[in-house]
Amino acid sequence: MFLSLFLGVLLLSNLAYDAQAKVFTKCGLAQELVRLGIAKTFVGNWVCLIEAESGRDTSKEVIKANGGKGLGLFQINSKDWCTFGKPGGKCNAKCEDFLDEELTKDAACAKKIESLLGFRNWEGWTRSCYNREYPSTIVHLCFPSAG
Template sequence: MKIVLVFFFLFGLSQARVFTRCALAKELVAKGIPRADLENWVCLVEAESGRSTSRKGGPNSNKSYDHGLFQINDRYWCKNGNPGGDCNIKCEDLRNDDITDDVKCALKIKKRHGYNAWYGWKNKCKNKP
């Protein structure tokens, strides 16, 4: 019985979600993504994380990891364990099902670097008809 409780404690706290395309679009708009940019953002999320909030990618060649729906990099934008990076956020918070902080950070990245900050967007979405 104790093993079952430990399992639910460890894995029950980690909320993850895989969005449908439609649910993702609605949630992105609700969190502040302009409708005019929605096609690029949905494509970016599909290319980067497969619409999964719990995705952790890496290690990258510089030993960094990418986190969450937008695959936000921990070398620059977030910090493991404590708020930090340019988005002043814990990387773990990018892998839960509340995407409010994820969207805020992604918009900051886009403002600074454009969609070209994401390889998934460059490889699968750029110049897409």
Template sequence: MKVLLFLGICFLAAVAVPSTEGRRMERCEMARMFKKAGFDNLVGRKVPDWVCLVQHESSYNTRAVNVNSNKSRDYGLFQINSKYWCDDGKTQGSKNACRTKCNKFLDDNIDDDIRCAKKIAQEAKGLTPWVGWNKHCKGKDLSQYVRGCF
């Protein structure tokens, strides 16, 4: 009886405590979402570029946050930076070019993330603002990032 009570309490605690890790999206889910959202051929890049970018920036985690050496932070799937693209209330002199709060990039609704990522790519005329893409994706065969997805 004590064991059942203990297991019941553990279950309730696990259900009641929100996850701080966030939702990890699946690779093919991302690929299909990017295709539907018009990422194919955006700034001359294909869906595999975007899936690779998100893999290496956030590991497909909607709630990823990283602090940079200049004290700015990167938020969400695309690791959108608080110095240039969003306002986190912590980064001095934020340009907030996407006109949104950074915490909006941490929920599971990625519509605003997509709008801002497109803006970043269009202004840069490519994916060079993302270190993960430059380091792991640029100039490589990325077909494995969408294999079996369509």
């Protein structure tokens, strides 16, 4: 009895958590980033970075070598940019906020990181996107009338 009750609660908590997470399509992500103020000129680099870092999954959480966690779509490092449980870090944000599908704070923090450290701050971008043609194709693929 206790085991089935425990498993039921566990299942419901996982369903509640999953309802807050999202895995974007490539063009859905590109359009969302533009809506959040990312210039179309750079949207290919952002999509490529996100694909390399999180697989376009807003709930992705990875333990980093520096002891922090890479969080969410942009894999924002908790060691420097946010604090668990309360706003803090260089982005004055709660780390938990980077793990749901609401991307306003995530994008603002990621843009801050990029403006201070550049795309090379993200190993995934350096490995998968730097000096590659792929980022430049995303705008034409996802915004065909953009020319």
